[in-house]
Amino acid sequence: MTVEAWAAVASAIIALGAVGVEHLWVQRRLGRLETANEFRAIVEQPLEAFEKAVSDLAVDIEEWGLLRGDRDLPALRKEWIRISRDMNRLVNKLAKRSDFQPNGGWLKVTTDEVDEAISVMNDEHRNLSASTAKQCLDRLGRSLSAALQDARPS
Amino acid sequence: MATVDLARLTKNEVSMLTGHERGVQARALFSLDSLDVQDDVVRIVAPTNLDTITPSFVQGFLARSISQLGRDRLLTKYDFSTLPAALREDFVTGIERLAMHARRSAAIH
Numbered sequence: 001m002t003v004e005a006w007a008a009v010a011s012a013i014i015a016l017g018a019v020g021v022e023h024l025w026v027q028r029r030l031g032r033l034e035t036a037n038e039f040r041a042i043v044e045q046p047l048e049a050f051e052k053a054v055s056d057l058a059v060d061i062e063e064w065g066l067l068r069g070d071r072d073l074p075a076l077r078k079e080w081i082r083i084s085r086d087m088n089r090l091v092n093k094l095a096k097r098s099d100f101q102p103n104g105g106w107l108k109v110t111t112d113e114v115d116e117a118i119s120v121m122n123d124e125h126r127n128l129s130a131s132t133a134k135q136c137l138d139r140l141g142r143s144l145s146a147a148l149q150d151a152r153p154s
Numbered sequence: 155m156a157t158v159d160l161a162r163l164t165k166n167e168v169s170m171l172t173g174h175e176r177g178v179q180a181r182a183l184f185s186l187d188s189l190d191v192q193d194d195v196v197r198i199v200a201p202t203n204l205d206t207i208t209p210s211f212v213q214g215f216l217a218r219s220i221s222q223l224g225r226d227r228l229l230t231k232y233d234f235s236t237l238p239a240a241l242r243e244d245f246v247t248g249i250e251r252l253a254m255h256a257r258r259s260a261a262i263h
Contacts, residue, residue, distance in 0.1 A: 077169070081206045085240070088209050088247045095254050107254060112173070115208040119170040 035099075035153050043100050046090055047148050051141050053083050058137035061121075065130020073121060080118045084111045094151075102150030109147050114140050155233075156194045158184045161201040169205040177214020186215070190222050190231070197233040200241055207241055212248020213255075225253045 001009075057079055063069030064076060071079075088111060095106040102108075117133040163171060163180055171180075181187070189196050200207075219228050228249065234242045 077205065081170070084208070085206070085243065085247070088251075089243075092247060092250050092254070105258070107251065107258075110210065111208065112210045115170065115172040115210065119168070119172045 032153075039100055039151075039153055043094065043151060044148065047144055050083065050087050050090070051144050054137050054141045054144070057083065058134045058141070061118075061130050061137070062134045065127045065134070067126070073123065077118055077121070080114065084115060087111060100151045100153070102147040106147065106151075109140075109143055111140065156189055156192070156196045157199060158186075158189075158196055159199050159201075160204060160207075161199075164201055164204055166201065166203065169203055171204065171207045171211045173208070174210045174214035177211040177216075179214075180211075181215050181218065186219060190219050195233050196231060197235075198237060198245070200237055204241065207244040207248070209244070209248040209251050212245055213252050216245075216249060217252055220249065220252045220256060225249065225256075 057076070060069055060071050060079070061076055064071060064073065087109075091106045091109050094100065113136045114133065117129070117136040121129040121133055160171065160180075162183065163176075171177075186196075216228065216232075219231070223231055232245075234245050237245070
């Protein structure tokens, strides 16, 4: 074979290699994008919605404790029960996945503390019981944020 | 058929059943350990003013049953069909949580 022919073969091999590398790079980028989009839809958006709902309820409960606001205790309880049910359903769903796991798993995110605080809220100790429930809701909000951070794909 | 009436716990005063420890106490009150070894189906009924049963309560209430019977047998042993849909779902959520804990600890050991 002539030198020119060898050079042509070498260039063809290099060109093929470059195409292969580029293909792998694109695949990897697409894979990452897919994971990021999936994470956003399955984990991030629902948890951000819960964080907002929890924080809104904390404000409403604080208002109730200060004899302000227009929501009564049964309405606040009902709202918490709705949030809690939806959140527990999502936490169970996420705990079944092997990807998107925060350190220690989703099962560590529990509504127990808030359940307890809201179940004992009463008119007699309105300010104190509202303030306790608000603190528990704030803690739950922080633990949701932390779990979200831990689970975020790199 | 045996019946577990949750009204014995709520006494028309409580609308939320919460807490693992309270679940464990309720389990003792209704003698679920002995009901679990009998052939009878156990029907769970609830008063109309009960709004929610939290996963932690369910976990305290049924943890020993799930380790005794397993998830599937537990779901046939206990009859939740007369409960309102929301309370039925509360039980299912708690039972799923128990089953996941059991799977995780089995995977670790």
